[in-house]
Amino acid sequence: MRAGAAWCMKPTVGCNTRGRDGAPSHLDDESLGAYVDGELHAWAEQAAADHLRTCSPCRAAAEAIAALGSAARRSESPEWDVEAMVALVDAGISETGAVGMACESRGSMAEGMLRGSWAGRVIGWVRSRRRLALGLGIALIVLAVSVLGVAGTAYRRELTAEDKLLVDSHYIVRSGNVGALLVSYPGR
Amino acid sequence: MVGSEWAYMSDGDLAGRAASGSQDAYSELVRRHSTKLLNLAWRMIGSEDAAWDAVQEALLAGWRGISNFRGEAEFYSWIRRILVNAIMGQFRKEGRNRAGTVSLDMPADSGEPGEPLHLQVEDAGSDPQDVVGRIETAREIAKAVARLPDIYKTVFLLRETELMSYSEIAGVLGIAEGTVKSRLSMARRILRETLGEEVKAARFA
Numbered sequence: 001m002r003a004g005a006a007w008c009m010k011p012t013v014g015c016n017t018r019g020r021d022g023a024p025s026h027l028d029d030e031s032l033g034a035y036v037d038g039e040l041h042a043w044a045e046q047a048a049a050d051h052l053r054t055c056s057p058c059r060a061a062a063e064a065i066a067a068l069g070s071a072a073r074r075s076e077s078p079e080w081d082v083e084a085m086v087a088l089v090d091a092g093i094s095e096t097g098a099v100g101m102a103c104e105s106r107g108s109m110a111e112g113m114l115r116g117s118w119a120g121r122v123i124g125w126v127r128s129r130r131r132l133a134l135g136l137g138i139a140l141i142v143l144a145v146s147v148l149g150v151a152g153t154a155y156r157r158e159l160t161a162e163d164k165l166l167v168d169s170h171y172i173v174r175s176g177n178v179g180a181l182l183v184s185y186p187g188r
Numbered sequence: 189m190v191g192s193e194w195a196y197m198s199d200g201d202l203a204g205r206a207a208s209g210s211q212d213a214y215s216e217l218v219r220r221h222s223t224k225l226l227n228l229a230w231r232m233i234g235s236e237d238a239a240w241d242a243v244q245e246a247l248l249a250g251w252r253g254i255s256n257f258r259g260e261a262e263f264y265s266w267i268r269r270i271l272v273n274a275i276m277g278q279f280r281k282e283g284r285n286r287a288g289t290v291s292l293d294m295p296a297d298s299g300e301p302g303e304p305l306h307l308q309v310e311d312a313g314s315d316p317q318d319v320v321g322r323i324e325t326a327r328e329i330a331k332a333v334a335r336l337p338d339i340y341k342t343v344f345l346l347r348e349t350e351l352m353s354y355s356e357i358a359g360v361l362g363i364a365e366g367t368v369k370s371r372l373s374m375a376r377r378i379l380r381e382t383l384g385e386e387v388k389a390a391r392f393a
Contacts, residue, residue, distance in 0.1 A: 075329050076330065085240075085247070
């Protein structure tokens with residue numbers, strides 16, 4: 001809630017509240033509405049109430065705001081066939097199966113099938129925290145690539161010179177750069 | 189469980205059962221809340237058919253996402269949020285953000301869309317309370333509200349017919365509370381002007 005402490009300085013008749021220049025002052029529209037809605041801070045509400053006690057135009061405007069809302073709440077509405085809605089929703093659910101297995105496009109079918117399992121909970125968590133999940137996903141991929149790189153290097157160190165030649169020549173031949181093979185291993 | 193037994197269960201319990209796959213429990217929730225949802229959708233959109241479709245879609249979306257319902261909020265608040273967001277999304281898609289786009293399915297006896305309403309307030313005098321009191325009941329109010337631009341109408345309806353706090357409205361619509369306050373103020377100002385010059389004139393006479 002925010003306090004609306006601004007005062008509208010418009011001349012009026014019958015208002016005892018005065019602004020700095022001595023002219024009668026009024027609550028601005030937003031503050032008046034917030035007062036009627038009970039959305040002012042306590043101190044602002046007290047100030048507004050004090051003002052309304054002495055300012056009949058503002059009091060009338062506040063009553064009009066309240067009456068408008070009251071009338072809106074009383075406004076007529078159609079007679080709805082609730083049971084028809086129940087039947088339609090039932091039919092829609094039946095078409096799509098169990099909870100969560102409806103036709104939503106973003107993987108809801110799998111989500112429905114996994115509901116209640118740890119995988120379902122993971123999916124639910126990912127969907128509720130997409131940015132964090134994306135960040136974690138990227139971090140996991142980087143970590144996996146790094147681990148594989150380190151493991152590959154360590155593995156290569158274990159190779160014999162003949163194995164290294166075999167591996168290197170395999171990739172060089174596959175890349176089509178046979179000349180590189182001759183340059184790399186001119187004496188073999 | 190027979191149908192009558194569902195009627196004695198709380199919304200929270202029904203939602204829990206529905207999350208476990210009970211379609212009957214969800215049907216009871218639909219039965220309880222459809223009227224309120226339909227009324228809200230109808231006031232926002234202005235068409236019974238469109239309101240019907242919007243609520244049906246929202247309820248189906250609610251079923252799909254019922255496992256996300258935490259039970260911290262009321263079920264109605266939760267499903268209403270789905271409905272309001274869906275309708276606002278539709279408004280945005282249609283580029284609908286102007287006055288006079290809705291009919292409220294009432295006879296077109298009040299002029300062309302967008303034309304200010306001239307209501308029966310000729311003898312209202314200078315008291316705004318009298319003016320509102322003389323308005324031909326709430327039907328005229330409903331028409332005037334229906335003619336509000338959508339962004340103002342939505343805030344007005346959520347406040348006045350759903351009795352939501354500024355904070356709740358801000359949360360549902362994804363806007364600042366200050367924006368809620370200013371839009372609500374603008375909605376009331378437009379309504380005041382639409383419903384009769386007397387209301388406006390009385391204040392600063």
